[in-house]
Amino acid sequence: MKAKLIGLAFAALAAFPVPSPAGDLTFWTWRQEDRSQYAQLFAEFNKLHPDVKIKYEAFEPQNYGTVLSTGLAAGRGPDVIHVRAYGGLEQFSKAGYLLALEPQAVPELANFEAAALSSTSMRSDSKVYAVPFASQTLGLFYNTEIFQRLGLKPPTTWDELIQVSKALKEKGVTPLANGMATAFMVEIFTSVFTGSFYGPGFTPDVLAGRATFEDPRYVGALAKLLELRDYLPQGYAGVDYPTMQQLFLSGRAAMFAGGSFEIANFRRQNPNLKMDFIAPPAEKAGGAQLVSLFYDGGYAVNAKSANQADALKLVRFMATKPFGDRFSALLGNISPIKGVTIEDTLLAKVSKLNEQSVPYIMAVYFRFQDPTGSTLLQGAVQKMMGGGMSPGEVGAELTKGIATYYPPFQKR
Amino acid sequence: MSWRLRLWLGFLLAPPLALMTVFVVYPLASAFSYSFYEWNGLARGGFAGLENFRLVLFQEPFSTWTYRAFGHNLIVFCSLMIVQNGLAYLIAFALLKGLPGHRFHQVAVFLPVILSTVIVGFLWKLMLNPIFGLVNQALVAIGLAAWAQPWLGQPTTALGSLIVVNAWHWIGFPVLVFLAAMQRIPREIIEAARLDGAGDAVLMRRVIWPLVAPATTITVVLMFIGSFNWFELPYVMTGLDGSPGGATDVLGLYFYRTAFGNVTSGLQDFGRGSALAVLMFAFIIIVATWWTRVLRRREIEV
DSSP: OOHHHHHHHHHHHHHEEEEEEEETEEEEEEEGGGGGHHHHHHHHHHOOOTOEEEEEEEOOHHHHHHHHHHHTTTTTOOOOEEOOOHHHHHHHTTTBBBBOOOOTTGGGGGBOOHHHHHHHTTTOOOOSSSEEOOEEEEEEEEEEEHHHHHTTOOBBBBHHHHHHHHHHTTTTTEEEEOOOOSSHHHHHHHHHHHHHHHTTTTHHHHHHHOTTHHHHHHHHHHHHHGGGGSSSSSSGGOHHHHHHHHHHTTSSSSEEEEEETHHHHHHHHOOOEEEEEEEEBBBTTOOOEEEEEOOEEEEEEEETTTHHHHHHHHHHTSSSSHHHHHHHHHHHOOBBBBBBBOOHHHHHHHHHTTSSSEEEEHHSSSOOSSOOOOHHHHHHHHHHHTTTTTTTHHHHHHHHHHTTTOOOHOOO | OEEEEEEEHHOOOHHHHHIIIIIIHHHHHHHHHHHHHHETTTTTEEEOHHHHHHHHHHSHHHHHHHHHHHHHHHHHHHIIIIIIIIIIHHHHHHHHHTTTTTTHHHHHHHGGGOOOOOOHHHHHHHTTTTTOOOOHHHHHTTHHHGOOOOOTTTTHHHHHHHHHHHHHHTTHHHHHHHHHHHHHHOHHHHHHHTTTOOHHHHHIIIIIIITHHHHHHHHHHHHHHHHHTTTTHHHHHHTTTTTTTTTTOOOHHHHHHHHOOOOOTTOHHHHHHHHHHHHHHHHHHHHHHHHHHHHHHHHHHH
């Protein structure tokens, strides 16, 4: 622990270079692996503004928030900041560290859908504090080669999913790669398979105070997850995130419930993998197949930046279609800018799936205050899959935890 | 005292005092003061009195989490006292007897201590992996397939696995301390006991045990502090959330998660985090001081 804190202190110190001369911007991010792609994106920007130099500085994702908050608290953070969305953004905007992006100053905000902008807005003043950079879709990956070899069709309904899984298991292939040892993947797994069951009407009911997580729609959806236990890897309780990725990448497992952010990663790790991404199965034939959708974060301007004018130029550029086109092509993620051209067929397909989606509920609405819906859900579903809790108890625990700060749940 | 001596003393004392103040006293004091404030995201808000303490001790679900983590620390301490310190005492005695191969074992038992916790945690996480792990594959190979478990994924086995790994990693240290203490016991005393007909059990219990009391004090107190500050191993092996479902959550993880946030689920709250840190610090310093005094008294009586 001590070593870690000292490491953080050094990281924070190293992150404070001498103030750069005017015309130089610093950009901080947690995306260490995207350095060369951002260099190309910034080169595009320099074609328009050759006088502005941008310095890219990346930090370890786990500690990024800590390093950034230390830097900003000392009044010396970067000029342009890669921030996360929703509650992750609000921590910084609420403290006054981020510049509110007024529509007059950043007219390019009109290039985004309302849902994208709300992911980077503060709830109290409804102002936008960052330009959204990517949308993420949660759904089902499958290995097309294995499916073809065994003569299987990708499942469109729950019954088909179970049948396909049985067939795969008989042939000695693990049907689903997902394990329960990494908490945040448990939330993603839950969201992928429950969305089509609780349906598009549930979230608005929760937000209007008409339903809680004890609603039969939600509890019923959770109960479906238990049916999948027979088709998860052996010892799934102890299977962590890297292990599930390896199972899918190596073809030992045929399906993987996950996010579209895996596409770039999967391709990098195994360029020969033949995969497809589909919406999770519907409850019944003809029913809606709903992916879960959320926005990853955005590009914000430091309220105390000495180069605010240049920083705004960069952020405005990052909200335009040319940037979005290049971003999607280079980074294999979906830019939320309206009308971007996505050349990659798989990404284009994912972007099409977004038209029928439910919000990734805990991240989008209940990650603003402790105990967050995500913290509660991850631990409770881990217990449920291990047999230590019933779906009804999970629903009650979520409702009780969120009720500590969410008035609509308190009346019940 | 002459002025030269005073000047000399001042010259010698000033640097460590300054370092202590800047790197120990100041951070402690600031954590203490942080715990009395409200925090808006990352900016300090108004004075909150004891509100943060009330939240972590009495407000659901935070209080449940606090007590659960504390309970786990207690289990870790008690278990390690047996499997790490208790076993170390026996190993040290076996080494003292100079059985064949004791030189090799003396080195072997100490070797893991020099490895970094991150490496040990990562290594054992791989070994305990339910699919690729050596432990389960070995169990299957010797016909004990039913014993193969997802060790780190079950609430019943996760904390126990971490405790065993911690003992594997650190047992060399108490062995070394006990062995050094045992070797310092004058030969005549042990020989006299032997002549009086004392077997190994009696020798260990009635002669060596009281005479290594100072070593016991050190190992017990260090174990206490280590158990309640436990962080690296669970962080590497079961993650910041204390997976599965909080079964391996300890105060160190809970503090870190609360104060600095968890990227994939939680938020940062320096107020509650500092309150936890203050409580942990107060508990450890009070109990450790009290216990050291008790154990020291025992040393004097011998």
